[in-house]
Amino acid sequence: MRPYRRVTRALPLTPALVLILLFLAGPIAYCVYIAFTDLQLTGQAHASFVGLDNFRRAFRDSEFLNAVWLTLVFTVLSSLVGQNTLGLALAALMKRASKPVRTLTGGVVVTAWVLPEVVAGFLLYAFFRREGTLNAILDWLHLPRQNWLFTLPILAVSFANVWRGTAFSMLVYSAALDEIPAEITEAAEVDGAGGWRRMWHITLPMIRRSIATNLMLNTLQTLSVFGLIWVMTRGGPGNKSQTLPLFMYEQAFQNSMIGYGTAVALLLLLVGSLFSVVYLRLLRTEV
Amino acid sequence: MPVRPTAALSALLTAALAATALTACGSGSGSSPNTVKVSYKQSMDNSVKVMDTYLAGIKKEFEKKYPGKKVELVPIKAPDSEYYTKLQQMMRSPRTAPDLVYEDTFLINSDITSGYLKPLDPYLAKWPDWGQFIDTAKAAAQGQDGKTYGVPDGTDTRGLWFDKRVFKQAGLPMDWQPRNWDDILAAARTIKQKVPGVTPLNVYTGKPAGERSTMQTMEMLLYGTGDGKSDPLYDGGSKKWISGSQGFTDSLKFVETVYKEKLGPDVSDALDPNYTTTVMGELLPQGKLGIDLDGSWLPQTWLPGSGRAWPDWSRQLGLASMPTQHGQAPGKVSMSGGWTWAIPAKAGHPDLAFDFIRTMQTEANAKKWYIANSGISVRKDVAADPSYATAQPGIKFFTDLVATTHYRPAYPAYPKVSTAIQEAMESVTTGDSSAEKAASTYDSTLKDVTGGQVVQR
Numbered sequence: 001m002r003p004y005r006r007v008t009r010a011l012p013l014t015p016a017l018v019l020i021l022l023f024l025a026g027p028i029a030y031c032v033y034i035a036f037t038d039l040q041l042t043g044q045a046h047a048s049f050v051g052l053d054n055f056r057r058a059f060r061d062s063e064f065l066n067a068v069w070l071t072l073v074f075t076v077l078s079s080l081v082g083q084n085t086l087g088l089a090l091a092a093l094m095k096r097a098s099k100p101v102r103t104l105t106g107g108v109v110v111t112a113w114v115l116p117e118v119v120a121g122f123l124l125y126a127f128f129r130r131e132g133t134l135n136a137i138l139d140w141l142h143l144p145r146q147n148w149l150f151t152l153p154i155l156a157v158s159f160a161n162v163w164r165g166t167a168f169s170m171l172v173y174s175a176a177l178d179e180i181p182a183e184i185t186e187a188a189e190v191d192g193a194g195g196w197r198r199m200w201h202i203t204l205p206m207i208r209r210s211i212a213t214n215l216m217l218n219t220l221q222t223l224s225v226f227g228l229i230w231v232m233t234r235g236g237p238g239n240k241s242q243t244l245p246l247f248m249y250e251q252a253f254q255n256s257m258i259g260y261g262t263a264v265a266l267l268l269l270l271v272g273s274l275f276s277v278v279y280l281r282l283l284r285t286e287v
Numbered sequence: 288m289p290v291r292p293t294a295a296l297s298a299l300l301t302a303a304l305a306a307t308a309l310t311a312c313g314s315g316s317g318s319s320p321n322t323v324k325v326s327y328k329q330s331m332d333n334s335v336k337v338m339d340t341y342l343a344g345i346k347k348e349f350e351k352k353y354p355g356k357k358v359e360l361v362p363i364k365a366p367d368s369e370y371y372t373k374l375q376q377m378m379r380s381p382r383t384a385p386d387l388v389y390e391d392t393f394l395i396n397s398d399i400t401s402g403y404l405k406p407l408d409p410y411l412a413k414w415p416d417w418g419q420f421i422d423t424a425k426a427a428a429q430g431q432d433g434k435t436y437g438v439p440d441g442t443d444t445r446g447l448w449f450d451k452r453v454f455k456q457a458g459l460p461m462d463w464q465p466r467n468w469d470d471i472l473a474a475a476r477t478i479k480q481k482v483p484g485v486t487p488l489n490v491y492t493g494k495p496a497g498e499r500s501t502m503q504t505m506e507m508l509l510y511g512t513g514d515g516k517s518d519p520l521y522d523g524g525s526k527k528w529i530s531g532s533q534g535f536t537d538s539l540k541f542v543e544t545v546y547k548e549k550l551g552p553d554v555s556d557a558l559d560p561n562y563t564t565t566v567m568g569e570l571l572p573q574g575k576l577g578i579d580l581d582g583s584w585l586p587q588t589w590l591p592g593s594g595r596a597w598p599d600w601s602r603q604l605g606l607a608s609m610p611t612q613h614g615q616a617p618g619k620v621s622m623s624g625g626w627t628w629a630i631p632a633k634a635g636h637p638d639l640a641f642d643f644i645r646t647m648q649t650e651a652n653a654k655k656w657y658i659a660n661s662g663i664s665v666r667k668d669v670a671a672d673p674s675y676a677t678a679q680p681g682i683k684f685f686t687d688l689v690a691t692t693h694y695r696p697a698y699p700a701y702p703k704v705s706t707a708i709q710e711a712m713e714s715v716t717t718g719d720s721s722a723e724k725a726a727s728t729y730d731s732t733l734k735d736v737t738g739g740q741v742v743q744r
Contacts, residue, residue, distance in 0.1 A: 042375050043397035043699025130555060150555035234560040236495050238713055253372050255703045255736075256397070 035263040041256040054263035064264065066239055067247035071223065071271065074158055074243050079222035082162030084215060087169020092199070094170075095177055106170075113167030121231030124160040125149070128232070153233045153241035160228055165221065169214050176210035177203070212283040219275045223268065244268045322357040323639040326377065326385040328370045329362035337660045344655075349646045356639060361385055377631075378403040384633035386640040390437055392427045392624050393498065397699045399430040405630045406434035410641045416648055416666075424665035427694040428627045431526070437627030438644050440653070441662030443583045444621040444688040445507055447471070447607040453577045454605070457481040464607045467614040468508070468541055471578065475550040478577040486570065487550045488578045492542055493713035495560040500712055501705040502622050502695065503580060508538035510693045511611035511620035520704075521696030527742040528704060530730040537612065539722035543715040554717055571604070572597045580609065583685035587661050601680035608688060621688040622695065625665070663689060703736035 035054055039047035058064045090109065094102045112120065127133045128148040135145040148156045180203060188198050204211070226245040229235065235242035235250070242250070244264065252261025327338060339362065346358040363373050371394050377383045378398070390398065398404055411417045417425075420439065428437035451461055457478045465471045475487035490504040509519050512534030519534045521527075529535075545551040556562055567588045570576040572595070589597035608619035628647065630640045646652065654669045656662065658678045663685050664670040676683045695701065711729040714720040720728070734741045 040401075040699075041372060042394060042401045042403070045400060045402050125561070129559065130553070147553075147555040150558065234495050236560070236713075237493070237555075237558040237717065238710075238719075250706075253368060255706065 031262050032266065034259055035266050037259045038257075039259040039262075041253070041258050043256055047259070050259070054260045055267070057260065058264060058267060063239055063242070064247060067242050067244045068267075068271070070154055070239075070241065071243040071268075073154055074161070074225075075219055075222050075275075077155070078158040078161035078165070079218040080215065082158065083165045083169045083218050083222075084211075086162060086166045087214070088173045090166065090170045091173035091177055092203075094174065109167040109170055112164050115164070117164070117225075117227035118231055120160070120164045121228045124156075124163065124228075125232045128156045128160075149233055150237055153237065157229045157232055157241050160232060161222060161225055164228065165218065168221075169218060172210055172214045173207065176207040180206050208283055212279055216276050216279050219279070220272050223272050223275070244271070319357070320636065321355055321639075322359050323387060323636050323643055324359045324361055324385040325387045325640075325643065326361045326363060326374065327389040328367075329364040331364065331366060341656055341659055345643070345647050345652065348652075349643055352646065353639075353642060356642075358643065367391070375401070375403065378633065381633040381635070384631040384635070386630065386634040386636045387643055388629055388631055390627050390629040392437075392439070392627060392694065393697050393701075395428055395437055395627060395629065396430065396697045397701070398629075399436050400699050402632055404436040405632045405634065405637055406430070406432075406436055407438065407630065407641070408434050411435060411438075414645065416645070416650070419650075419666045419668050421665050421667060421689065423623070423689070423692060423694060424625070427623070427625070427697075428629070431698070437629035438648060439625055439627045439665050440647070441657055441660070442623045442625035442665050442689065442692070443663055444623055444685045444692050445503055445580070445582050446609055446621060446685065446688060448571070448579045448581055448585065449474075449605045449607060450571070450574055450577055451603055451605050452574045453478060453482055453485055457577070461605065463605060465610050466618075467610050468511075468612050470610065472541075472544060472550065475545070475578060476548070479548075479550055482577070484575070486552045486576045488545060488580075489552055489557075489566055489570075489576055490542060490545055490580045491557075491563070492546070492551075492709075492716045493558045494706070494709045495558050496563060497709065498705055499563065501708045502624065503582060504542065505538055505708050505712060506622050506693070506695065507580060507609050507620060508541050508612075509534055510622065511609065512537055515611060515615065515617050515620070518693070518696060521698065522742050522744070523696075525742055527740045528700065528733055528737050529744045530733050530741045531726075532744045534612075535729070536722050536726040539711060539715050539725055542712055543722050546716045547718065557716060558713065568595050572600070574603070583663055583681070583688075584661060586679060586681060606681060606684045608684075617691050619688070619691050621692040623663075623689070623692040624695065625663075665689070700737045700740070704733060707732040707736060 036049060036051060037047045038044075038050045038053070090105065094105055097105070115123070125132075130145075130147045130150075134148065138145050146152070184202060184206075185198060188202050193201065224245055225243070226249065229241055229243060229246055230249075233241045235246040239247075245268065248261050248264045248268065251257050251264060325342065327342060329339065330337070339360075342360055346360060349358055350356060363370055365373060371391065374388055374390075375398065377385060378388065390404075395404070417438075424439045424442055425435060427442075428439055429435050447465070449463055454461060454463060457474075458481065459474055459477060463474065465474065471488065478485060478487035491500045492504060493500055506520070512532075513519050518529075519532055520529060522529055546554055546557070551557060552562070556565070559565070566576065566579060566581075567585060571579060571585075572589070586600060588595055589600050591598065609621065611618060611620055628644050630637045634640055647656070648666075650666070650668050653664070653666055654672060654675055657664050657669055657675055661679055661682070663682070664675060669675050670686050670689075676686065707729055710732070711725040714725045714728070715722050730741075
């Protein structure tokens, strides 16, 4: 009776499973296979299996290493430091703010998030470009102007990503902060704990799980940012803002090297999973 | 335990859904034997319907001329690079391959090597109009096997646009025609000195401008070095790419000079990915650019109804051909690209597809097309037709350049070679390296991206 029951219970899942295998696992497996071939989009009569060549090539390719480094800088700056901290700060401040202030701030931040990536890219391009808004403001303050997209491209695109992505962290943290029972905070206050102490000893430990989730989602989102950077700098000048997704695009679709591009995509996946593992480890320890 | 009815129902539904999805995938080409499927690139700009209108007219004419036959137009709306990708994916499989495709000469050789395209020689041999096409254009659609894989429907040429308003202020002649590179630089220096606030000379450079940098600037310079007969980029005899040429270093030096002496745009503007739009939409119409090394298609931007209408352009802008390095024969140089109609190797109805090409390329229809899209004719009969030559100012100038134009060696490695050229240009533009150093970096990259198919020259 028992095994039969298990089978009948699992039966309704099979179509979904088949679909997932077919449309998700299938392409992924195909991608993994392609990463080991020299498949080109065009310019080649037959592709052949080349083993680990694409991966070896990547680690010898200075442009790839440059892209890895820039991806790390971009992720740490915009996701870990920027979106995450700013999101938490905004959420904490908004908890105390009056209702109109809260609605207004929330509205502005969420708008940046709702905008399509490409639109946001153009807005920030207009903000940072030489004749853009930022320089107009600097002029007005009698400060020296800069061509941000040219001199500090990775910083400019990181800022853009912070601007666009903070809303997500803010929403996650707002929800988490609302979950903290008021009694605990009050008790700490009665015991004489100041704002920073309460934050450090009460709030942060209590929203630990939200931090982990948020960091992980933010990082994975940031690792795959493409449109924003493409619109603002196209990875340039030179390769100064060419993160891994842009490098991958250039190899696969501009240079037609699908095999190599796919190998780079797998390596990007690896970077993402490394980050995830680190977060899970860091936050597993009980406080 | 009996299965709950709802569970059974959902299982059934999901299975049905999966089945539909799967069969939908399977039946890609349910076309009848009498339908020819034509894929083409639709403009990204919704207000531009030139191609759509033209093809709709041809479809009507075709269906009338061949009763019982149908044409299915399959537009692909995407920027260039994504259009190629989409098309290449479609041509991989007989289920998705269209019968006729619009191919850029930039990639036609790569696609020939991939085996995506069908040789058209048997058709062309029986087609009298083929004799009207000029030889250089025919060569652009030729594979390394000597067979022809596409019928060109026009080309483009390149030259120097100059602003007469700026020239007047600088005291330069209105009928300016530089005889060599030094003449161009001299004019730019004069403008810089006498007309402040104006960019003297624009040459596209670096990776942000992509193929535009390679073709409009580097190759316009490079093909004007040497004897003007042999290809300075690719050696057709040994089928190898040329490295270490003096012409290459000299061309880089020209770019270096423009940016070092600040004769060109501010470096950060030049490397802005949207700079093209600024040049065509703002700088030229506003009289803020002295000389622009650019293509024949610029007036398209200024047509009425384009949002940037500038009907006056032909009175304010002058045209000069790009001279060779020292003014050596043939004195002027131009680069050409353009598009062709090609039949995929896996097309279901190639014969019908060729009939469609014949309908498009009657003399009258070809002329209609050239006038509608401000294209440059590759047909002798249309080029000689006064109604074509006078359809738009500048058309005669650019058509005359066809005689001395060059097509790129657009072989499979070309896109990678092009990127390497852009990187070399960018490093001299920013001043990161000298022309000599950039040229030697290019040589080693070239070796790498062509799999060692390099010859020292």
